[in-house]
Amino acid sequence: MPGRQMIALVRAAMFIAALDVACAYAADIGYLAPPGVPAKEFPSPQRPVAQIVSPTRASEERRDSLNEAGEIARLLDLKSGMTIGDIGAGSGYHTVRLSRLVGPTGSVIAQDVTRRYLIALAMRTQRLKLINVRFALGEPHDPRLPASSLDVALLVHMYHEIAQPYAFLYNLAPALKRGARVGIVDLERPTSEHGTPIELLRCELAAVGYREIATHQLAGDGGYLAEFSPPEVGGLKSPRDIVACGDRTGAR
Numbered sequence: 180m181p182g183r184q185m186i187a188l189v190r191a192a193m194f195i196a197a198l199d200v201a202c203a204y205a206a207d208i209g210y211l212a213p214p215g216v217p218a219k220e221f222p223s224p225q226r227p228v229a230q231i232v233s234p235t236r237a238s239e240e241r242r243d244s245l246n247e248a249g250e251i252a253r254l255l256d257l258k259s260g261m262t263i264g265d266i267g268a269g270s271g272y273h274t275v276r277l278s279r280l281v282g283p284t285g286s287v288i289a290q291d292v293t294r295r296y297l298i299a300l301a302m303r304t305q306r307l308k309l310i311n312v313r314f315a316l317g318e319p320h321d322p323r324l325p326a327s328s329l330d331v332a333l334l335v336h337m338y339h340e341i342a343q344p345y346a347f348l349y350n351l352a353p354a355l356k357r358g359a360r361v362g363i364v365d366l367e368r369p370t371s372e373h374g375t376p377i378e379l380l381r382c383e384l385a386a387v388g389y390r391e392i393a394t395h396q397l398a399g400d401g402g403y404l405a406e407f408s409p410p411e412v413g414g415l416k417s418p419r420d421i422v423a424c425g426d427r428t429g430a431r
């Protein structure tokens with residue numbers, strides 16, 4: 180067989196093998212909880228929603244040079260033994276680092292609405308032999324996470340992509356343990372430019388009953404980290420009573 184044909188054959192075999200592996204992971208990735216309240220019960224956001232364009236925000240080398248993961252862990256007091264949800268995990272910059280931080284007595288739930296990102300992340304964690312990571316597919320209005328499963332929900336550079344933020348936040352609340360916190364990292368720029376003005380974030384979280392604990396500036400161009408406590412599940416208001424925030428900053 181001529182060399183070129185042989186190379187094409189080997190490439191095809193490698194492609195089929197990779198496809199097989201991806202299919203095996205795909206079969207394992209699904210919703211971890213039954214549906215919550217449907218999106219139609221909630222108001223839509225009164226501002227642009229950013230498109231999903233990438234599974235990551237910046238190169239991991241750049242993020243490490245700013246100590247992004249270390250700074251967030253310090254500010255949120257993340258500890259070994261915790262169960263942390265990496266919501267909108269993408270390619271898993273935080274999942275990988277959180278997995279090592281929480282250790283064998285803790286766990287990470289890597290959650291995303293984009294199945295192919297979760298498949299690639301499952302392959303990455305397998306290569307790295309990280310055995311304390313679970314994967315959860317979500318819907319744009321509902322993270323589909325098990326009840327009372329998380330000590331902390333971490334949403335990094337993804338809030339502006341949530342198509343139905345009021346429904347999403349409402350359906351996230353039951354997944355949080357008593358005393359759990361939500362940490363949101365984003366940039367102070369319009370949602371149409373892949374950021375969330377902090378006043379808009381505060382307004383949308385408050386509309387669903389979340390209370391702000393603190394907001395910190397992150398190093399470099401890392402944006403801010405805003406920390407919230409969720410509403411008690413028994414004290415959640417009716418979805419019909421949630422009033423959407425206008426974009427008060429006018430930054431569209």
Ligand SMILES: C[S@@+](CC[C@H](N)C(=O)[O-])C[C@H]1O[C@@H](n2cnc3c(N)ncnc32)[C@H](O)[C@@H]1O
Nearest residue numbers: 234235236267268269291292293319335337340
């Ligand atoms: C820019 S990436 C950030 C990924 C990662 N958090 C990081 O910091 O590198 C945004 C991610 O959020 C996900 N996403 C968008 N809307 C979502 C939603 N409603 N629920 C969960 N994930 C969502 C996208 O699929 C994408 O993986």
